[in-house]
Amino acid sequence: MRPELAKFKGLNIKELPKEDWIAPGHRACQGCGTVLPLKLALKVLGPNTIAVSSTGCMEIITSPFPFTSWKIPWIHVAFENSATVASGIDSAIKALKRKGKIPKREKINIVVFAGDGATFDIGLQFVSGALERGHNFIYICLDNEAYMNTGVQRSGGTPFLAHTTTSPAGKVIHGNITWKKNLDGIIAAHNIPYFATASPAFYMDYMNKVKKASLVEGPAFIHVYSPCPTGWGSKGEDTIKLCKLIVETRIFPLYEVIDGKYYILNRKVDKPKPVEEYLKLQRRFRHLKPEEIEMIQKRVNEDYERIAKMCEVFAPPKD
Amino acid sequence: MGKRVAKEVSIAVADAVAQCKVDVVSAYPITPQTHIVEHLADLVNNGELDAEYIPVESEHAAMSACIGAAATGARTFTSTAAQGLLFMYEMLPIASAFRLPIVMVIANRAISAPISIWNDHGDVMTMRDLGWIQTFAENGQEAVDLVYHAYRVAEKAMLPVAVNLDGFIVTHVVEPVELLDQELVDKYIPPLKMKHKLDPKKPITIGAIGVPEIYTEARKAQDEAFKASYKVVVKAWQEFEKISGRRYQPIETYKMEDAEVALVIMGSLAETAMNTVDALREKGKKVGLIRIRLWRPFPTQDFIKALGKVKAITVFDRALSHGATGGPVGIEVRSALYQSNKRPKVLNLIGALGGRDVTTEDFEELFDRTFSFIKAKPRFAYEIFGAKE
Numbered sequence: 001m002r003p004e005l006a007k008f009k010g011l012n013i014k015e016l017p018k019e020d021w022i023a024p025g026h027r028a029c030q031g032c033g034t035v036l037p038l039k040l041a042l043k044v045l046g047p048n049t050i051a052v053s054s055t056g057c058m059e060i061i062t063s064p065f066p067f068t069s070w071k072i073p074w075i076h077v078a079f080e081n082s083a084t085v086a087s088g089i090d091s092a093i094k095a096l097k098r099k100g101k102i103p104k105r106e107k108i109n110i111v112v113f114a115g116d117g118a119t120f121d122i123g124l125q126f127v128s129g130a131l132e133r134g135h136n137f138i139y140i141c142l143d144n145e146a147y148m149n150t151g152v153q154r155s156g157g158t159p160f161l162a163h164t165t166t167s168p169a170g171k172v173i174h175g176n177i178t179w180k181k182n183l184d185g186i187i188a189a190h191n192i193p194y195f196a197t198a199s200p201a202f203y204m205d206y207m208n209k210v211k212k213a214s215l216v217e218g219p220a221f222i223h224v225y226s227p228c229p230t231g232w233g234s235k236g237e238d239t240i241k242l243c244k245l246i247v248e249t250r251i252f253p254l255y256e257v258i259d260g261k262y263y264i265l266n267r268k269v270d271k272p273k274p275v276e277e278y279l280k281l282q283r284r285f286r287h288l289k290p291e292e293i294e295m296i297q298k299r300v301n302e303d304y305e306r307i308a309k310m311c312e313v314f315a316p317p318k319d
Numbered sequence: 320m321g322k323r324v325a326k327e328v329s330i331a332v333a334d335a336v337a338q339c340k341v342d343v344v345s346a347y348p349i350t351p352q353t354h355i356v357e358h359l360a361d362l363v364n365n366g367e368l369d370a371e372y373i374p375v376e377s378e379h380a381a382m383s384a385c386i387g388a389a390a391t392g393a394r395t396f397t398s399t400a401a402q403g404l405l406f407m408y409e410m411l412p413i414a415s416a417f418r419l420p421i422v423m424v425i426a427n428r429a430i431s432a433p434i435s436i437w438n439d440h441g442d443v444m445t446m447r448d449l450g451w452i453q454t455f456a457e458n459g460q461e462a463v464d465l466v467y468h469a470y471r472v473a474e475k476a477m478l479p480v481a482v483n484l485d486g487f488i489v490t491h492v493v494e495p496v497e498l499l500d501q502e503l504v505d506k507y508i509p510p511l512k513m514k515h516k517l518d519p520k521k522p523i524t525i526g527a528i529g530v531p532e533i534y535t536e537a538r539k540a541q542d543e544a545f546k547a548s549y550k551v552v553v554k555a556w557q558e559f560e561k562i563s564g565r566r567y568q569p570i571e572t573y574k575m576e577d578a579e580v581a582l583v584i585m586g587s588l589a590e591t592a593m594n595t596v597d598a599l600r601e602k603g604k605k606v607g608l609i610r611i612r613l614w615r616p617f618p619t620q621d622f623i624k625a626l627g628k629v630k631a632i633t634v635f636d637r638a639l640s641h642g643a644t645g646g647p648v649g650i651e652v653r654s655a656l657y658q659s660n661k662r663p664k665v666l667n668l669i670g671a672l673g674g675r676d677v678t679t680e681d682f683e684e685l686f687d688r689t690f691s692f693i694k695a696k697p698r699f700a701y702e703i704f705g706a707k708e
């Protein structure tokens with residue numbers, strides 16, 4: 001097991017700073033669950049952090065010139081290439097440290113915030129390249145399961161049969177006909193030092209994961225569930241409920257993969273709630289027929305069991 | 320003074336880049352650029368260049384990484400050609416709008432389809448409007464000198480610079496080249512200090528969304544800085560002359576003093592054209608040559624001045640602008656002349672595409688046609704030269 005992770009005992013909530021590095025007054029919709037992970041991550045990472053955003057909701061709502069919500073250096077270049085921009089920043093810091101232009105011991109975190117569209121689809125090549133090259137950065141994929149910024153079109157992260165504007169629930173075709181891409185498998189297969197899934201409702205779990213991501217040398221990736229009331233047709237006040245239900249229904253298991261080989265299940269869900277409970281809170285699923293919900297339930301069970309099994313078989317050594 | 324040594328131009332160019340003490344090199348291979356970046360990788364891996372080499376997975380990523388690195392305050396380099404440049408395209412205006420001093424060498428190559436690895440200027444012409452300063456080298460020595468110049472200009476003007484070398488014709492030729500002594504390079508290109516960069520001690524926001532109320536103003540500010548870069552470019556050449564003795568100007572003329580007709584050209588073909596000028600001059604024909612070294616910002620006044628007393632010119636373009644009123648250079652020149660009192664006739668030919676050779680005989684024919692054009696009625700907006708029927 002990685003010593004830096006083995007040594008880490010978890011954050012103490014009382015010691016977390018009161019200060020936020022993303023200012024209030026941004027323009028996210030009420031109840032937006034995508035903006036939450038930004039704030040929580042920066043609480044952990046603090047001001048010695050450079051953030052890179054991909055084009056998307058989070059970029060738009062935080063940076064309408066001449067305003068900015070960012071109290072740390074922040075750059076947005078384009079939709080797909082945040083991982084590569086982060087690669088450039090990482091390489092620059094390495095070279096400049098070697099040449100004494102940045103103090104050698106200064107720890108600067110590099111964190112990417114990118115949507116599911118930017119990550120699952122158009123940016124996958126860039127993400128893969130950056131992970132493969134081993135740059136030292138944290139990639140946080142904010143998964144709101146569609147292209148929200150352009151008006152709720154389907155992405156590779158959109159769940160099976162969800163209604164979006166490019167996968168409408170029509171009379172003949174009943175929503176998005178593909179299953180959510182197994183991005184986690186793809187990312188973990190890069191054997192990066194740290195991979196984790198997270199949900200903002202389990203905020204200490206998430207923040208600890210951000211901390212761990214910052215402790216490892218090399219790429220770290222956190223896939224964080226990020227509800228979008230506007231795109232999903234859910235109530236703003238249900239955001240946290242959804243963040244809990246996604247885990248309690250086993251749809252989105254919370255787990256970590258270290259170096260691509262050790263699997264850790266963070267929350268065992270022994271008595272799962274039915275997926276229907278989760279689905280019914282969102283208009284994007286309201287057209288589903290019972291047999292379709294049945295199909296989803298079956299797939300969720302299989303996927304969860306596969307992950308749980310991996311966590312049993314490939315558990316980290318107890319040393 | 321540095322030593323003159325025979326070197327493949329690509330290698331010499333890479334050596335010059337290394338002398339500029341770049342911090343980050345990020346590139347993806349494409350013929351005929353490969354030797355440049357391979358040699359840089361060699362220098363890095365052998366400890367001769369203290370830089371990070373990022374072997375990215377695409378050209379788009381090469382420019383993305385350069386943007387990230389330059390925004391952090393690092394001196395950066397990349398190089399590409401043809402499809403690579405087109406694949407990079409989305410990032411090019413962002414690099415210039417962010418005012419990042421990135422330097423790129425383009426080993427000019429024809430664009431697909433049909434796929435062609437050979438030279439013309441079709442690739443770089445696609446980026447002519449994106450706010451990059453652009454220079455064109457004629458030969459190896461100039462290629463190397465334009466690299467030094469590029470860093471000086473980029474970091475004074477805070478704008479990206481593209482140095483264009485004709486693929487193979489310049490990049491792969493072994494030539495005697497003189498590299499500057501390191502001391503002189505260090506003086507000419509002092510360490511990069513950026514006023515605005517990604518620095519946790521002084522946080523800034525880069526790449527904010529531009530609402531309609533400010534987008535125009537942002538672009539205007541960029542345009543003003545771009546136009547102002549003309550002076551930086553010229554001054555950097557004057558300073559370069561002081562340290563190297565080699566003189567460069569935005570527009571180069573050859574035997575233009577009393578020329579009646581002239582050829583306007585960019586890049587390496589000018590060498591063949593000069594031989595033709597010499598041969599025709601021996602026969603008593605008053606011909607001259609104008610070579611554009613600085614393509615962006617276009618040196619309009621220098622160009623008008625360079626025309627001297629010519630009655631007709633042929634602009635020889637090496638890129639097409641399908642369905643336009645001319646090739647890219649032809650359009651530029653005609654537009655400049657429209658505002659000027661000097662109005663030589665302009666014949667615009669497009670040729671040497673995809674590596675098609677242009678010989679001194681071809682140039683003789685071009686000069687003949689230019690002579691007869693003095694009295695001819697203009698008929699064609701442009702014509703493709705040398706295409707077999």
Ligand SMILES: Cc1ncc(C[n+]2csc(CCOP(=O)(O)OP(=O)(O)O)c2C)c(N)n1
Nearest residue numbers: 055056057079115116117118146147148149
């Ligand atoms: C090359 C390119 N294609 C398309 C777009 C348009 N575009 C901007 S944001 C966006 C969707 C972003 O979706 P996602 O990454 O999921 O983030 P979200 O807005 O959902 O948070 C799209 C398609 C773009 N900016 N650039």
Ligand code: SF4
Nearest residue numbers: 028029032057228230
């Ligand atoms: S559209 Fe969705 S993701 Fe975007 S700000 Fe609104 S709630 Fe958040």
